[in-house]
Amino acid sequence: MSLMGSRSRKIGRAVWTVWSGFVVESIIFAASVLPAVLFWAWHFRWPYPSNGVRIFVLALAFVPAYLLFAFGLMVFSALITRLLGWRSPPDTEMRIGDLEWPLLRWTRYMVSQHIVRLFAGAFYRSTPVWSFYLKLDGARLGRGVFVNSLALMDHNLLDFGDYVVIGSDVHLSGHTVEAGVVKTGWVRLGNGVTVGTGSVIGIGVTVGENTQVGALSVVPKHRRLEANATYVGVPVRRIDAPEAAAQTALGPP
Ligand SMILES: CC(C)(COP(=O)(O)OP(=O)(O)OC[C@H]1O[C@@H](n2cnc3c(N)ncnc32)[C@H](O)[C@@H]1OP(=O)(O)O)[C@@H](O)C(=O)NCCC(=O)NCCS
Structure with a gap:
């Protein structure tokens, strides 16, 4: 009986999650697309000299209208999820099967x-607008941060200093899934850190100031990388100082 009760509670939570997610995303989309719809309504009432001009103006407005929609999506998504408290819990473990x-x-x-x-990232990644969205969505970013990757998730668990550069296709998020459990942790990058193209940064990683992580490297979860250093490889090893490289070979401190 209690097993049945727990199962039906799980189903209830799952159904509520899907339904509320759908409703909230529909509201976010509606708010984002509103300026374009208003333009559309105005456009079809405006007395253009000919139908050809009307069609040309519509075609001309298409790209700016999409960019405006995409910008609105970033802003409304960040603000509404913040309002609802939809965030990644820090330093925790959540069993997927429990559906808590x-x-x-x-x-x-x-x-x-x-x-x-999906809808905005392709246009705004690597620009200050993308960094603005990440901040609005919960990330702590310093000045002059450039993120040229769409594979940064759990924004509220990201803490980057000034002038951090994230290369394209870097995978960096505050969660990992292992054996049916979602594990979370902060990712902290100091001032001036560069993460090379295609690298993977695990949860709980801390990188010291001005350190470079080479392209296609893997920093395993909970590793601390020293400041003013260069690390490469899978898993990373320090290459800029022979004595430090020897230490790395012995494992993390
Ligand atoms: C890590 C990096 C910064 C090192 O540059 P560097 O200090 O000039 O080092 P070098 O090119 O002299 O290479 C030193 C050694 O490390 C090796 N190495 C360099 N990058 C490596 C990488 N990503 N993975 C594995 N080995 C690497 C080199 O082969 C060389 O080995 P060797 O001494 O046995 O010949 C650079 O190679 C790199 O990966 N940059 C990524 C830049 C990037 O993606 N930026 C993102 C924004 S575009």
Whole structure:
């Protein structure tokens, strides 16, 4: 009986999550697309000299209208998920099969980030607008941060200093899934850190100031990389100082 009860509670939570996610995302989309719809309504009432001009103006407005929609999506998604408390819980473990509320809130946060990167990311990544979105969505970013990757998730668990550069296709998020459990942790990058193209940064990683992580490298979870250093490889090893490289070979401190 209690097993049945627990199962039906799980189903209830899952159904609520899908339904509420759908409703909230529909509202976010509606708010984002509103300026374009208003333009559309105005456009069809405006007395153009000919139908050809009307069609040309519509074609001309298409790209700016999409960019405006994509910008609105970033802003409304970040603000509304913040208002609803859909965030990644720090330093925790959540069993997927339990379908508890923290996992479900986290899921809706991930879905909202995924939708934004799908509809807006291709246009705004690596620009200050993308950094603005990441901040609005919960990330702590310093000045002059450039993120040329759409594979940064769990924004509220990211803490980057000034002038951090994230190369294209870097995978860096505040969660990992292992044996059916979602594990979370902060990722902290000091001032001036560069993460090379295609690298993978695990949860709980801390990188000291001005350190470079080479292209296609893997920094395993919970590793601390020293400041003013260069690390490369899978898993990373320090290459800029022979004595430090020897230490790395012995394992993390
Ligand atoms: C890591 C990096 C910064 C090192 O540059 P560097 O200090 O000039 O080092 P070098 O090119 O002299 O290479 C030193 C050694 O490391 C090796 N190495 C360099 N980058 C490596 C990488 N990504 N993976 C594995 N080995 C690497 C080199 O083969 C060389 O080995 P060797 O001494 O046995 O010949 C650079 O190679 C790199 O990967 N940059 C990535 C830049 C990037 O993606 N930026 C993102 C924004 S575009």
